[in-house]
Amino acid sequence: xxxxSRLLFAILAGxxxxxxxxxxxxxxxxxxxxxxxxxSTQPGCDVGASTGGDGGSSETGGNGGSKGNxxxxxxxxxxxxCERDGxxxxxxxxxxxxxxxxxxxxxxxxxxxxGEGGWYVKVCYNxxxxxxxGLGGAVWVPGAPPTADPAALAREAxxxxxxxxxxxxxxxxxxxxxxxxxWLSLDSASWHSQSATATVGAVSVTATARPVRATWxxxxxGSRTCTGRGTAWSPGIDPxxxxxxxxxxxxxxxxxxxxxxxxxxVTVTWDVTWAGAGQTGTVPGLTTTGNxxxxxxxxxxxxxx
Amino acid sequence: xxxxxxxxxxxxxxxxxxxxxxxxxVDDGAPSAGPAASAPASxxxxxxxxxxxxxxxxxxxxxxxxxxxxxxPDDPTLRKFAADDALKLIVSGLITNxxxxxxxxxxxxxSPRITQLSPSDKPTSVEIxxxxxxxxxxxxxxxxxxxxxxxxxKHLTTATVKAVDGSWTVxxxxxxxxxxx
Numbered sequence: 001x002x003x004x005s006r007l008l009f010a011i012l013a014g015x016x017x018x019x020x021x022x023x024x025x026x027x028x029x030x031x032x033x034x035x036x037x038x039x040s041t042q043p044g045c046d047v048g049a050s051t052g053g054d055g056g057s058s059e060t061g062g063n064g065g066s067k068g069n070x071x072x073x074x075x076x077x078x079x080x081x082c083e084r085d086g087x088x089x090x091x092x093x094x095x096x097x098x099x100x101x102x103x104x105x106x107x108x109x110x111x112x113x114x115g116e117g118g119w120y121v122k123v124c125y126n127x128x129x130x131x132x133x134g135l136g137g138a139v140w141v142p143g144a145p146p147t148a149d150p151a152a153l154a155r156e157a158x159x160x161x162x163x164x165x166x167x168x169x170x171x172x173x174x175x176x177x178x179x180x181x182x183w184l185s186l187d188s189a190s191w192h193s194q195s196a197t198a199t200v201g202a203v204s205v206t207a208t209a210r211p212v213r214a215t216w217x218x219x220x221x222g223s224r225t226c227t228g229r230g231t232a233w234s235p236g237i238d239p240x241x242x243x244x245x246x247x248x249x250x251x252x253x254x255x256x257x258x259x260x261x262x263x264x265x266v267t268v269t270w271d272v273t274w275a276g277a278g279q280t281g282t283v284p285g286l287t288t289t290g291n292x293x294x295x296x297x298x299x300x301x302x303x304x305x
Numbered sequence: 306x307x308x309x310x311x312x313x314x315x316x317x318x319x320x321x322x323x324x325x326x327x328x329x330x331v332d333d334g335a336p337s338a339g340p341a342a343s344a345p346a347s348x349x350x351x352x353x354x355x356x357x358x359x360x361x362x363x364x365x366x367x368x369x370x371x372x373x374x375x376x377x378p379d380d381p382t383l384r385k386f387a388a389d390d391a392l393k394l395i396v397s398g399l400i401t402n403x404x405x406x407x408x409x410x411x412x413x414x415x416s417p418r419i420t421q422l423s424p425s426d427k428p429t430s431v432e433i434x435x436x437x438x439x440x441x442x443x444x445x446x447x448x449x450x451x452x453x454x455x456x457x458x459k460h461l462t463t464a465t466v467k468a469v470d471g472s473w474t475v476x477x478x479x480x481x482x483x484x485x486x
Contacts, residue, residue: 028455029439030373030409033398035460035480085405097404104379108396121404137397 033137080125087123088149094124094136096147098155100284101138109138117142118155148203151281154274156198157207158283166190166266166290171233177299178250183243184216185230190268190290197276205276209286213269216248219262219294224248254296264292350427354473355419358431358466361386361473362417369395370442373409376402390477391464407452408445414438417464431473433464436486458483 072082074093082088087095099121106112106119122139124132145152167187176182191214197206216224230246242249254262270286348356364386372380378399387395402408414437421432437460444452464478 028443028451028453029457029483030370030411030413030442030444031437031439031460031480031483032444033401034369034394034478035482099400099404101400102379104384105396105400108378108384108392110393121401123401123405136401137394138400139397 083149084125085123087121088147088152090146092124092146094122096120096122096141096145096149096152098145098149098152099138105138109140113140113142115142116144116159118145118152118159120146120152145198145200148200150203150205150274150277150279151283153198153200153203153205153276154207154281154283157196157205157274158209158272158286160196160198161194161207161209161272161286162196163194163209163270163286163288164190164192166268166288168264168266168290168292169230169232170264170292170294172239176250176294176296178253178296180240180249180299181242182248182250182294183231183233184214184224184226184246184248185232185243186214186266186268186290188229190288191229203277205274207272207274207283209270209272211268212271214246215267215269216246217265217267218248218250219257219264220250220252220254220296222248222250250294250296252296253298254294255298259293260295262294262296264294266290266292351422351425354422354428354431354468357468357473358419358428358433359417361466362433362435362464362475363415365391365395365475366413366415366437370409370413372399373402376400376408378403386474388474388476391475394478402444406447408447409442410445411441411443411457413442420463429468431466433462433466435462435464436460437462437480439483459486461485 072080072089074080075091076093080089080093084095085097087097090096097120099119101109101119117140120139120141122136124136126132145156167190169185169187170176171183171185191211193208193210195206195208197204199205211229212227214226214229216226218224224246226246228245231243233243250262254260266289268288268290270288272283272285274281274283365383368380368382368386372378372383372395376399378396380399383395384392415435416438417433417435419431420434422428423430439460440457443457446452460480460483462478462480465476466473467476
């Protein structure tokens with residue numbers, strides 16, 4: 001028995017080797033992503049074609065491959081999985097995953113196209129489950145997302161967010177004094193959650209931006225980061241008291257600065273989350289900025305030594 | 306998981322084949338170039354172009370192999386050796402791999418041959434043909450496991466290398482499916 005099973009094992013192992021050798025064209029090597037098909041639309045495959053900016057030529061679906069019944073179909077009507085390798089089916093039968101290329105990558109891909117749209121990794125599959133060479137890659141899809149993928153819709157919803165402008169309140173109002181605490185705060189309208197919704201077919205996703213951080217660059221080289229909008233100083237509060245949550249103290253006057261004033265820059269960082277189609281997630285955050293001018297004067301009387 | 310079979314349907318596209326392409330010949334036009342022995346101190350323009358074009362071509366693959374270990378599309382070395390469509394293709398591929406959670410490990414062998422120099426006397430554009438051996442340059446998951454159990458292969462490849470201000474970069478290449486050479 002032992003020898004027979006060993007023999008059987010040896011035969012099976014031999015068959016496996018033969019099977020491997022019999023399919024040399026199924027290259028599992030690293031060149032798959034840079035091979036080019038005939039009629040390829042993969043970036044960089046078509047010599048002489050224009051840059052990534054002409055993404056409009058790609059035959060992506062405008063409204064996704066998902067129909068109302070939650071099933072996904074190829075252009076020929078065949079039912080296909082809605083999701084593969086993390087990508088979501090478009091109406092062209094290819095799969096799209098939202099991606100955020102760096103500026104260097106975008107430059108290499110031909111530059112950032114104008115207008116609405118998004119970057120996606122596109123992967124197309126043959127009926128036998130293999131991928132089609134040269135039809136995928138990092139592509140710009142103009143307009144609405146090519147899929148009803150909630151994550152892709154979340155990007156779209158994010159781009160529709162209309163965040164408030166940053167209005168700065170410096171307190172006490174008017175000129176600031178060296179060594180006297182300044183209360184830093186933002187107008188309440190600058191600091192509240194915002195939402196926007198994107199819909200493809202039956203799928204809707206709402207993105208919500210929430211302010212999480214205000215970074216104050218004070219113009220004298222110093223900075224403060226506060227996790228709230230700050231507290232407004234009001235008359236009656238001791239002017240020498242520090243802000244309970246977001247304050248600063250200038251140690252020199254602005255007299256020698258251009259315009260005799262410091263320019264304060266406030267950057268508000270927003271976390272963006274999304275929810276829809278029974279899923280939730282996050283998308284890259286956003287920032288808003290605002291400016292203010294601070295005239296800071298010496299006040300010898302307040303210096304105690 | 307089937308991305309590698311992108312290999313499957315591939316046939317070449319591009320082929321910027323200008324008239325007068327002498328595929329297979331090395332150094333197809335340097336009539337004034339004497340034997341190296343007669344001019345040991347300096348290369349002829351065409352010999353220098355061949356050397357620099359091949360160096361750029363090899364440099365591109367070396368940078369690609371390095372960047373593919375981590376699927377880093379922003380590798381600065383890539384940009385030294387590849388530009389235009391060649392860079393676009395590689396960057397797009399690396400972004401795709403990164404998105405899929407795929408890396409490529411192992412050794413890639415190249416054996417470039419020059420097939421055309423143009424203009425022949427003072428070349429600024431060089432065509433290269435290669436049989437890129439990716440038998441041992443294979444796709445892996447980040448976990449370290451093979452992406453699939455499919456073997457690698459050899460790929461017929463053509464490339465255009467151009468000089469701009471004396472600096473040579475690969476501007477396009479076409480790599481065909483496994484088993485084409």
